[in-house]
Amino acid sequence: MEKQNLMNEAKIARKKAYVPYSKFPVGAALIDTDGNVYHGCNIENSAYSMTNCAERTAFFKAVSEGVTTFKALAVVGDTEGPVSPCGACRQVIAEFCEGSMPVYLTNLKGDVEETTVEQLLPGAFSKEDLQYAEGKQ
Numbered sequence: 001m002e003k004q005n006l007m008n009e010a011k012i013a014r015k016k017a018y019v020p021y022s023k024f025p026v027g028a029a030l031i032d033t034d035g036n037v038y039h040g041c042n043i044e045n046s047a048y049s050m051t052n053c054a055e056r057t058a059f060f061k062a063v064s065e066g067v068t069t070f071k072a073l074a075v076v077g078d079t080e081g082p083v084s085p086c087g088a089c090r091q092v093i094a095e096f097c098e099g100s101m102p103v104y105l106t107n108l109k110g111d112v113e114e115t116t117v118e119q120l121l122p123g124a125f126s127k128e129d130l131q132y133a134e135g136k137q
């Protein structure tokens with residue numbers, strides 16, 4: 001699927017956002033290596049910290065269906081420039097994707113920043129960090 005199509009899927013996903021508190025809907029579209037697309041929206045809660053972002057919703061949907069290999073991610077919000085994923089989402093993205101995987105950050109005006117997983121979170125903590133300590137036990 002093309003970049004433009006994936007960004008359009010993210011816009012469709014954004015329509016499902018549950019955002020009574022921030023009124024800031026975000027959409028994500030995650031495509032796996034078979035070409036299946038997982039939509040994600042932000043889902044808020046009256047206990048604010050229980051909120052789940054659009055990006056993590058998309059990943060958790062896919063992973064809970066047994067899918068863990070991905071090709072690209074698109075995220076959209078009504079921001080001045082391309083929307084910027086939060087730190088928690090960057091860590092979750094890094095868990096499941098190659099550093100070189102493309103991430104398309106966009107907004108409703110159509111600004112697009114094409115970045116990569118590695119650029120979003122350079123030096124991410126990873127399973128390799130855990131394995132180093134395991135080897136010493």
Ligand SMILES: O=c1ccn([C@H]2C[C@H](O)[C@@H](CO)O2)c(=O)[nH]1
Nearest residue numbers: 022024026042053054084085086
């Ligand atoms: O990349 C982002 C940034 C923010 N949010 C959500 C979290 C919260 O519901 C609202 C305001 O932070 O936007 C996302 O879903 N993704």
Ligand SMILES: [Zn+2]
Nearest residue numbers: 053085086089
């Ligand atoms: Zn987030």
